[in-house]
Amino acid sequence: MPDQRFTIDxxxxxxxxxxxxxxxxQVAVLQREIGxxxxxxxxxxxLQPEVILDVGAGTGVATAALASRYRKSRILALDFAFPMLLQxxxxxSWLRKPRCICGDLELLPLADQSVDLIYxxxxxxxxxxxxxTFGEFRRVLRPGGLLMFTTFGPDTLKELRAAWAAVDExxxxSNFIDMHDVGDALLRAGLADPVMDVDRMTLTYERVTGLMRDLKVLGAHNVNSDRQRGLTGKGRIQAMQSAYEMFRTDQGVLPASYEVVYGHAWAPEAGHRSNAPSVSLDQITHSLGHTGKVS
Known part of the structure; x- marks a missing residue:
């Protein structure tokens, strides 16, 4: 039976x-930054991809950037929420409209070996x-194609998790999978030369209600299968807010931590592993001067 802690409704x-x-x-500051x-x-x-697939395209911010960078490429935007694709x-800012596909990343509605880059x-x-998911990515990537992705690690929203833990069980x-487990899944899927890196970022708020409002607007509130159903009582919410105060900084703000996991891997060339060069996040942040903090 799947672990309900990591099962999404x-x-x-x-x-x-x-x-x-x-x-x-309006609130996807972190998502735009890591994108x-x-x-x-x-x-x-x-890489000169003929076909690019943006998986989890959302409102198309990165889709548009990919279309601008790769002007000769065919761009596909996939999301499981149809209203996102309408946005x-x-x-x-389109040079040309992408093909929008409403579908799930666990079962991609695409032909085998039809994509050169998955973002x-x-x-x-x-x-x-x-x-x-990674098996589907491998299936639709052409030999030598590139998968590049971000996700969140288990330290994401650790303050909010600790504050709720002080109130009830x-x-x-939402729970997030460890970076090493994600890397293991890449290997099991047969993707070549995987590289995993982690970055830590912090958003800051005056009050916990600001964080909770942002999570709701983002659609990123808890939808785990083991979540509690029904409304959470006002008393418990107030108790959680009080518990969160232990994290207030000397600058007078409340931090919300995010463990951002970056990964990339290649679809192996026919008959052998890809020899494509690996690029680590350390190289990126050194060359571009990123600080790893969003506030």
């Missing part, structure tokens, strides 16, 4: 992101089966 997740679509860009860092990383990779289509920013944490915050 896909129906609720899809509804949450569908509701979030129109307001998503841009992944695009910066792509600049160091020699993608409305984006006004996926902050999406695979919504997979219930990483082996199936319920599941209030």
């Amino acid at each position: 896909k129906r609720q997740a899809r509804l949450a992101f569908s509701r979030a679509a129109e307001q998503y860009d 841009q860092r992944m695009l910066d990383r792509l600049a160091l990779v020699r 993608t289509r409305k984006r006004g 996926s920013n902050a999406a695979i944490q919504w997979s219930n089966d990483l082996d199936s 319920g599941s209030h915050v």
